[in-house]
Amino acid sequence: MSAMIGYTKLLAGAAMLLALAACSTTEVASLEEPAAVPMTGQTNDPAPGFENVAAGSEEDFILNVGRRIYFKQDSAALDTVAMATLDNQAAWLNRNPTWLLKLQGFADDSGSASNMQTLSQKRADAAMAYLASKGVDPKRMWAKGYGNDREVRDCTERSCKVQNRRVVTNLRTQPDAV
Numbered sequence: 001m002s003a004m005i006g007y008t009k010l011l012a013g014a015a016m017l018l019a020l021a022a023c024s025t026t027e028v029a030s031l032e033e034p035a036a037v038p039m040t041g042q043t044n045d046p047a048p049g050f051e052n053v054a055a056g057s058e059e060d061f062i063l064n065v066g067r068r069i070y071f072k073q074d075s076a077a078l079d080t081v082a083m084a085t086l087d088n089q090a091a092w093l094n095r096n097p098t099w100l101l102k103l104q105g106f107a108d109d110s111g112s113a114s115n116m117q118t119l120s121q122k123r124a125d126a127a128m129a130y131l132a133s134k135g136v137d138p139k140r141m142w143a144k145g146y147g148n149d150r151e152v153r154d155c156t157e158r159s160c161k162v163q164n165r166r167v168v169t170n171l172r173t174q175p176d177a178v
Contacts, residue, residue, distance in 0.1 A: 056096045058171050065092045069127060071165040073110055076122035078130055086127060089169055090134035097137075100172040103127050105145040108164040113147055121145025127167045142175065 053059045061067065066089070069082035078086070093099060105124030107116035124143035132138045148164065 061089075061092060061096075061099075061171055065089055067169040069167050070162055071123055071167075073108070073165065074119065076119060076126045078126055082127075083130065086130045087134065090131050090136050093131065093136045093140070094134075097140075098173075100140050100175060101131075101136075101142075102170045102172055102176060103131075103141060103143040104168045104170060105143065106164055106166050106168070107145075107148045108162075109148045117145055117147035119145070120147050123165075123167050127169070 053063060066085045069078070069085050071077070071082070072079070093101065103124040105120035105122070105127075107120040107123070109116070111119070121143065122145070124145050128138070128141050128143045131141065
């Protein structure tokens with residue numbers, strides 16, 4: 001019986017290899033992806049498709065600075081990783097003073113809706129205060145907590161929930177309507 005199972009596994013493996021060998025994606029890939037720009041070998045070479053991102057643009061901010069920071073469960077305290085991202089944001093924002101920013105705070109579902117609303121607002125306020133401490137004019141910023149209404153992922157695993165405990169910095173050209 002075990003010889004039969006082994007033979008079946010071997011046949012299944014051979015069938016999978018044949019199926020993979022028959023697949024050819026080079027034609028599809030050449031249609032979907034732009035031709036790669038010659039790389040200089042530098043670590044700051046732009047990713048293919050992003051060679052022409054203008055300095056000071058929203059794309060520049062998203063790609064080169066980062067717009068998300070994350071928090072521990074039930075906490076609005078900034079850790080060293082969050083502060084490093086906010087330091088980069090502050091430097092970029094101070095170089096590009098025409099941008100306004102909305103700091104959106106979020107929470108996971110580890111507490112009541114009202115507690116998560118309060119916590120998400122504290123997270124957004126903490127990020128805003130940190131940016132202000134780094135020279136970003138507070139008049140350019142506003143913070144809004146959304147609680148757990150806008151989860152990135154609906155999940156139960158602890159490693160997944162961290163994606164919902166975040167502040168997202170969104171650039172704006174004008175304040176949101178009240």
